[in-house]
Amino acid sequence: MASTLTRRIREAQAAGRKALIPYLPAGFPGLDEFWDAVAELDGAGADIIEIGVPFSDPVADGPTVEQAALESLARGVTLKWILEGLATRAGRLRAGIVLMGYLNPFLQYGMEAFARDAARAGVHGVIIPDLPHEEAADIRATLAASGLDLIPLVGLNTSPARLALYAKDATGFAYFVSVLGVTGERATLPQAVGARLAEAKRTFRVPLALGFGLKTPDQLAALGEGPDAVVFGSALITHLRAGGAPARFLEAWR
Amino acid sequence: MTTTPDAKGFFGEHGGSFLPPALVPVMDELVRAFTRYRDDPEFLREFDYYQRHFTGRPSPLYFCANLTRRLGGARIYLKREDLNHLGAHKVNNTVGQILLAKRMGKTRIIAETGAGQHGVATAATAALMGMQCTIHMGAEDIERQKLNVFRMEMMGARVVPAMSGQRTLKEAVDEALAAWIQDAQNTYYLLGSAVGPHPYPLMVRQFQSVIGREAREQILELEGRLPHTVIACVGGGSNAIGLFSAFLDDAGVAIQGVEPAGRGLTPGDHAATLTLGSPGVLHGFRSYLLQDEQGQPAPVYSISAGLDYPGVGPEHGHLKDIGRAQYVTASDADAVEAFFTLSRTEGIIPALESAHALAQAMRLAPTLPADAIILVNLSGRGDKDVAQIEQMLRAGEISIPA
Numbered sequence: 001m002a003s004t005l006t007r008r009i010r011e012a013q014a015a016g017r018k019a020l021i022p023y024l025p026a027g028f029p030g031l032d033e034f035w036d037a038v039a040e041l042d043g044a045g046a047d048i049i050e051i052g053v054p055f056s057d058p059v060a061d062g063p064t065v066e067q068a069a070l071e072s073l074a075r076g077v078t079l080k081w082i083l084e085g086l087a088t089r090a091g092r093l094r095a096g097i098v099l100m101g102y103l104n105p106f107l108q109y110g111m112e113a114f115a116r117d118a119a120r121a122g123v124h125g126v127i128i129p130d131l132p133h134e135e136a137a138d139i140r141a142t143l144a145a146s147g148l149d150l151i152p153l154v155g156l157n158t159s160p161a162r163l164a165l166y167a168k169d170a171t172g173f174a175y176f177v178s179v180l181g182v183t184g185e186r187a188t189l190p191q192a193v194g195a196r197l198a199e200a201k202r203t204f205r206v207p208l209a210l211g212f213g214l215k216t217p218d219q220l221a222a223l224g225e226g227p228d229a230v231v232f233g234s235a236l237i238t239h240l241r242a243g244g245a246p247a248r249f250l251e252a253w254r
Numbered sequence: 255m256t257t258t259p260d261a262k263g264f265f266g267e268h269g270g271s272f273l274p275p276a277l278v279p280v281m282d283e284l285v286r287a288f289t290r291y292r293d294d295p296e297f298l299r300e301f302d303y304y305q306r307h308f309t310g311r312p313s314p315l316y317f318c319a320n321l322t323r324r325l326g327g328a329r330i331y332l333k334r335e336d337l338n339h340l341g342a343h344k345v346n347n348t349v350g351q352i353l354l355a356k357r358m359g360k361t362r363i364i365a366e367t368g369a370g371q372h373g374v375a376t377a378a379t380a381a382l383m384g385m386q387c388t389i390h391m392g393a394e395d396i397e398r399q400k401l402n403v404f405r406m407e408m409m410g411a412r413v414v415p416a417m418s419g420q421r422t423l424k425e426a427v428d429e430a431l432a433a434w435i436q437d438a439q440n441t442y443y444l445l446g447s448a449v450g451p452h453p454y455p456l457m458v459r460q461f462q463s464v465i466g467r468e469a470r471e472q473i474l475e476l477e478g479r480l481p482h483t484v485i486a487c488v489g490g491g492s493n494a495i496g497l498f499s500a501f502l503d504d505a506g507v508a509i510q511g512v513e514p515a516g517r518g519l520t521p522g523d524h525a526a527t528l529t530l531g532s533p534g535v536l537h538g539f540r541s542y543l544l545q546d547e548q549g550q551p552a553p554v555y556s557i558s559a560g561l562d563y564p565g566v567g568p569e570h571g572h573l574k575d576i577g578r579a580q581y582v583t584a585s586d587a588d589a590v591e592a593f594f595t596l597s598r599t600e601g602i603i604p605a606l607e608s609a610h611a612l613a614q615a616m617r618l619a620p621t622l623p624a625d626a627i628i629l630v631n632l633s634g635r636g637d638k639d640v641a642q643i644e645q646m647l648r649a650g651e652i653s654i655p656a
Contacts, residue, residue: 055549055550056550057428057537059432059538060274062432067418079549104549107534107535107549108545108547109549129275130535130538132278135262135271135272153275154275162279177275177276
């Protein structure tokens with residue numbers, strides 16, 4: 001059976017559009033406001049919602065996401081808080097749920113306990129940017145035993161040999177990082193994205209989501225056939241900070 | 255018993271490489287370059303040349319006759335890394351890594367720094383080798399170490415303040431890594447301690463191992479026997495691993511690393527990672543880590559800006575696990591006392607970092623017989639700390655020991 005995450009993306013494509021994956025740091029812009037935003041994004045047609053698990057040293061993230069994560073930590077947001085909040089909403093969200101977070105908080109929670117609690121809370125997959133493929137086998141197996149996908153990240157400088165390696169074990173979808181650098185909005189994406197994306201698309205059986213650096217919908221036009229799904233984080237955070245509504249943000253990308 | 259890491263850079267349970275995908279090929283390139291040049295005769299010849307003529311090696315091994323008499327026990331020797339050009343052991347590593355960076359075709363060096371010693375050594379070596387240089391430094395540390403910031407700038411480096419979190423070494427590493435990801439093509443990240451993803455801990459050990467190699471030869475020449483104990487301070491652990499590496503196979507030599515107990519061993523008041531930490535992953539490697547129950551790195555503190563890091567080099571984690579090295583602590587007060595004691599008995603002002611190692615030597619010496627030898631790595635000189643000590647004296651936070 002295809003994973004929920006794969007299914008959500010394929011459903012969007014069947015409807016003639018790219019799947020939309022908003023990213024929101026847990027506990028942003030406030031503890032209650034966060035859950036309201038999740039509900040609103042879900043209602044507005046988000047196909048997958050990616051929830052950021054805050055970490056104090058997010059090496060792959062730019063200033064926008066890092067600042068939001070530090071604010072969430074100051075509000076007391078933990079992995080446990082996120083899972084408990086999701087558990088009370090389990091079955092009420094249509095969107096697939098993915099947690100994105102750095103390795104150490106998961107390790108300290110305990111991988112087996114996490115996989116069990118996350119599955120119970122309605123989580124479908126996990127993205128761990130600082131978990132390289134070489135170290136991922138055990139964790140992937142533990143997550144898979146609870147039905148969770150470990151989403152691989154690939155980048156502009158990922159070699160064809162590595163792409164093939166990652167593709168072999170990928171479930172759910174694969175996350176294509178569109179810039180060499182940290183997360184954050186860019187006015188233009190690097191030239192090479194289109195070609196590398198096409199190469200990755202040929203290599204992976206699972207759908208491909210494009211993220212890091214997306215700012216405006218017209219950036220997608222330049223990518224040709226492009227990705228199966230798009231992730232936006234920093235742009236959504238900036239939108240919410242300016243007082244914008246989550247649903248309004250999604251409309252622009254639909 | 256040289257502890258050689260496995261192919262993925264693990265020393266036992268610790269080490270490895272835990273990085274976002276954009277850095278994986280970059281690290282692969284670094285591993286290839288280091289593997290290619292680490293035993294290359296031409297590379298080693300050039301490294302040796304700069305060590306002799308730029309750094310001023312070999313550094314002396316100095317017998318502290320006065321301190322030994324005063325403590326009434328073991329004979330205390332200091333490995334004088336404070337006499338290196340730029341005043342600390344850091345230059346051993348910066349010369350080695352920048353020579354490697356040049357061979358890799360890089361034009362720009364970035365580095366993080368805590369106390370500023372690594373930043374100063376990096377800035378100087380980059381100037382020597384004609385490389386552009388950017389140093390990331392916590393805003394708090396910039397305040398504490400103004401003189402070092404000015405020294406870096408004098409040698410042409412740009413110093414960028416890290417403004418997030420506690421604004422010290424951990425944040426400087428975060429921001430240096432982020433800057434590196436943007437331009438890894440042209441930029442070489444010069445890590446200053448025996449931490450970080452593979453191959454950094456191995457590489458830093460190799461370039462710092464000259465400390466132990468010289469010290470072992472020197473003590474055999476001077477005393478005809480090996481020390482009872484070798485001691486070094488441990489923040490990330492580069493000066494310590496440089497000294498320890500030569501003595502790992504000498505089963506009769508006890509090895510002690512000294513961590514900062516700061517104001518006390520309560521959370522947030524120290525940086526005694528091996529003493530009180532638990533295994534975790536930060537900054538691309540697995541080792542002991544001071545962290546809370548949620549896996550967030552804990553706030554750390556030490557009087558010495560070069561020791562307040564919540565992680566520690568993976569090889570130290572391994573040496574602790576297998577029992578080959580013992581890790582103890584010294585407090586701010588212990589370090590200050592050692593700082594003044596060495597200044598007054600020997601006329602040598604030690605760095606506050608090194609003063610932690612000295613404090614342990616002063617504790618240990620009276621418990622040992624007079625023919626035992628303690629060899630302490632005096633990893634840096636204390637000139638950089640003089641202004642801080644003067645301020646603390648004036649504020650009444652410390653006093654000169656009687």
